[in-house]
Amino acid sequence: MRRRSGSGGIVDCLFCKISSGDIPAKIVREGEHTVAFRDINPQAPVHVLVIPRTHYADLGELSADPVVLAAVAAEAAEVAKAEGVDGTGYRVVFNTGSNAGQTVFHVHAHVLGGRGLNWPPG
Ligand code: AMP
Ligand code: ZN
Numbered sequence: 001m002r003r004r005s006g007s008g009g010i011v012d013c014l015f016c017k018i019s020s021g022d023i024p025a026k027i028v029r030e031g032e033h034t035v036a037f038r039d040i041n042p043q044a045p046v047h048v049l050v051i052p053r054t055h056y057a058d059l060g061e062l063s064a065d066p067v068v069l070a071a072v073a074a075e076a077a078e079v080a081k082a083e084g085v086d087g088t089g090y091r092v093v094f095n096t097g098s099n100a101g102q103t104v105f106h107v108h109a110h111v112l113g114g115r116g117l118n119w120p121p122g
Contacts, residue, residue: 002055005020007020007022008020009022009055010055010106013055013105013106014104014106015049015051015055015104015106015108016055016106018035018037018051019035019051019053025037025038025040026038028048028079028082028083029075029078029079029082031071031075032053032071033052033053033054033067033068033071033072033075034050034051034052034053034068034071034072034075035050035051035053036048036049036050036051036075036079036111037049037051039110043110043112044112044113044114044115044117045113045114045115046080046083046085046090046111046112046113046114047110047111047112048079048083048110048111049108049109049110049111050072050075050076050079050108050109050111051072051106051107051108051109052065052068052071052072052107054068055106056068056106056107057105057106057107058094058096058097058102058105058107059094059096059107060096061107062107072107072109073092073109075109076092076109076111079111080111080113083111083113083114085113085114088113088114089113089117090111090112090113090117091110091111091112091113091117092109092110092111092112093109093110093112093121094107094108094109094110095110
């Protein structure tokens with residue numbers, strides 16, 4: 001069962017701790033519903049993660065909250081603009097579940113850009 005901390009995040013969730021400021025991250029932008037920060041192991045010149053402040057494990061759970069789902073999508077586009085890759089193009093990825101290699105079970109949108117991105121992905 002999920003246990004909530006005093007600040008409302010999920011105990012032992014890395015991204016809840018980044019959202020609350022308990023664990024530092026290179027924050028790019030913050031909004032009412034979202035936090036955007038640089039991936040610690042960047043796969044492209046621009047690699048930013050956009051998370052909802054509220055804990056949802058994956059895209060399926062996030063979809064139950066259309067307001068926050070829209071905020072995450074809009075924020076991914078704003079990050080791309082702020083990082084200067086909206087003109088050249090970028091990719092937004094929600095790795096979901098084990099076949100996709102999801103490792104952190106607080107939903108996050110990867111915003112990748114600044115180089116050509118292969119398709120199909122690995
Ligand atoms: P995923 O594999 O889609 O679950 O992505 C998790 C991402 O979180 C990976 O790209 C990691 O490099 C990134 N990550 C893990 N820990 C941190 C952290 N403390 N700060 C920033 N990014 C992180
Ligand atoms: Zn969380």
